[in-house]
Amino acid sequence: MPDIRRFDVRAPSRTYPVVVGPGALDELPALLRETGVRGRLWLVADAAVERRYAPRLIEALREAGYLVELQTVPGGEESKSLAQAAALYDWLLAGRVERGDALLALGGGVVGDLGGFVAATILRGIAFVPLPTTLLAQVDASIGGKVAVNHPRGKNLIGAFHQPRLVVADTATLASLPPRERAAGWAEVIKAGMILDAELFALLEREVEALLRLAPAPTAAAIGRAMALKAAVVSEDEQESGRRAILNYGHTVGHGIEAATRYARYLHGEAVAVGMVAAASIAVELGLLAPEAAERQNALLTRFGLPIQVPEADAGAVRAAMTLDKKAVAGRLTWILPTAIGRVTICRDVPEVVVDRALARVLGPG
Ligand SMILES: NC(=O)c1ccc[n+]([C@@H]2O[C@H](COP(=O)([O-])OP(=O)(O)OC[C@H]3O[C@@H](n4cnc5c(N)ncnc54)[C@H](O)[C@@H]3O)[C@@H](O)[C@H]2O)c1
Structure with a gap:
C-alpha cells in the first residue's frame, strides 16, 4: 500500500494513529488489533455509504475474528439528534454492549459526530473509531475529539470531547462523493x-x-x-x-x-x-x-x-x-x-x- 500514510495524534488525553490513503479500510482489522481493540465492533453507517462499503468491510472484520453488529442511520444533518442517539443506545444496550467494545462510524461528519457522541456516553465511554467517507469528515470532523448532536435551539449544543482510538480515512471512498x-x-x-x-x-x-x-x-x-x-x-x-x-x-x-x-x-x-x-x-x-x-x-x-x-x-x-x-x-x-x-x-x-x-x-x- 505505497500511498497510505500514517501519523500519530498526540492529544493530552490519548495518543492515537491516523491512517489515510486509498484502500486504507483494508487495513482496518490489523489496525484494530494493533490498537488493542478486542471486543465486539458496533458499526454505525450512513445509509448511503453502507451499501457501497460496509459489506466488504464487515466480511474482512469477521474473517479476522471480530464480532460485528451493524446499524444504519439515514444520511443528513437531521440524524444528529438526541432521538437518533437514543435509538443507538437502545440497539447497543439490547445487544449487551460492554466497556471493551468499540463503536465504528462509517460515513461523513454527521455519522461521525453522532456515533462519537454515543461512544462517549454509553457506559461512560467506549472506544470510538471514525471511518470518515467525506472529504470534510476526513480533514476536519474526524480529528480533534469533538462529538455532538444538535438541539432544536442550535447545532452541536449537546456534546463531549472524546478522542478516537484510531482514525482510518480511505480516500478511495471519496470517488462516490457528490462533486x-x-x-x-x-x-x-x-x-x-x-x-x-x-x-x-x-x-x-x-x-x-x-x-x-x-x-x-x-x-x-x-x-x-x-x-x-x-x-x-x-x-x-x-x-x-x-x-x-x-x-x-x-x-x-x-x-x-x-x-x-x-x-x-x-x-x-x-x-x-x-x-x-x-x-x-x-x-x-x-x-x-x-x-x-x-x-x-x-x-x-x-x-x-x-x-x-x-x-x-x-x-x-x-x-x-x-x-x-x-x-x-x-x-x-x-x-x-x-x-x-x-x-x-x-x-x-x-x-x-x-x-x-x-x-x-x-x-x-x-
Ligand atoms: N466534530 C467536528 O470537529 C466537526 C468538524 C466539522 C464538521 N462537523 C460536522 O460534520 C457534519 C458535516 O459533515 P459532512 O459534510 O461529512 O456531511 P454528511 O455526513 O451529511 O455527508 C454529506 C453527504 O454525503 C453522503 N456521503 C457520505 N460519504 C459518502 C461517500 N463516500 N459517497 C457518497 N455519498 C457519501 C452522506 O450520505 C450525506 O448525504 C456537520 O454536522 C458538522 O457539524 C464536525
Whole structure:
C-alpha cells in the first residue's frame, strides 16, 4: 500500500494513529488489533455509504475474528439528534454492549459526530473509531475529539470531547462523493494551507487537476497533510482555549452566511470559502496581506469549484447573524486574518467600516 500514510495524534488525553490513503479500510482489522481493540465492533453507517462499503468491510472484520453488529442511520444533518442517539443506545444496550467494545462510524461528519457522541456516553465511554467517507469528515470532523448532536435551539449544543482510538480515512471512498460535497471539503484543505502551510498550498496549486480526479498519491499527500495540521493544532489546544481558534479562518463570515440562510442554501465549506475571501480582503485593506496573496487564494478556491461571492446572501442579515454568533466575545468579533500564505494572526478590533466593505465585496446588497 505505497500511498497510505500514517501519523500519530498526540492529544493530552490519548495518543492515537491516523491512517489515510486509498484502500486504507483494508487495513482496518490489523489496525484494530494493533490498537488493542478486542471486543465486539458496533458499526454505525450512513445509509448511503453502507451499501457501497460496509459489506466488504464487515466480511474482512469477521474473517479476522471480530464480532460485528451493524446499524444504519439515514444520511443528513437531521440524524444528529438526541432521538437518533437514543435509538443507538437502545440497539447497543439490547445487544449487551460492554466497556471493551468499540463503536465504528462509517460515513461523513454527521455519522461521525453522532456515533462519537454515543461512544462517549454509553457506559461512560467506549472506544470510538471514525471511518470518515467525506472529504470534510476526513480533514476536519474526524480529528480533534469533538462529538455532538444538535438541539432544536442550535447545532452541536449537546456534546463531549472524546478522542478516537484510531482514525482510518480511505480516500478511495471519496470517488462516490457528490462533486459539490467534494469541493466543500477542498475548502477545508485550502484553509489548512492558508493558515499554516505554504507548502501544502503550493501542492494544491500544482496538483489541482490530479486532485480533482482523486489521483491516489497527491490525494493521500494533500489530505494526510491537512489532517496532520489539524491534529497538530488540536494537540496543543485540546479544549479549545487559544490556538485552536486559527482553525476558524473564514468562519466569522462563513457562519454568518450559513445562519442568515438557515443552513439550507450553502454547504459549510462553500460558506467558509466566501468567508476566507472576505477575511483576506480585510487583511489586504488593513495592510497585513499582499494583494497578490489574496488573489492566489481566491484563484485556488475557484479552481476547486468553490464560490468566492454569494450575491444571493443579504449583507445585512449576514452581519446580524455574525454578531449573534456564540464565538463573538462581549459582542466583539474575532477575526483570523492571513498575513501571508501559510500564516495568520488573530484580530479583535477590525473597524466596522472595513468589515462592511469586505461584506459588500462578497455578498449581495439585500
Ligand atoms: N466534530 C467536528 O470537529 C466537526 C468538524 C466539522 C464538521 N462537523 C460536522 O460534520 C457534519 C458535516 O459533515 P459532512 O459534510 O461529512 O456531511 P454528511 O455526513 O451529511 O455527508 C454529506 C453527504 O454525503 C453522503 N456521503 C457520505 N460519504 C459518502 C461517500 N463516500 N459517497 C457518497 N455519498 C457519501 C452522506 O450520505 C450525506 O448525504 C456537520 O454536522 C458538522 O457539524 C464536525
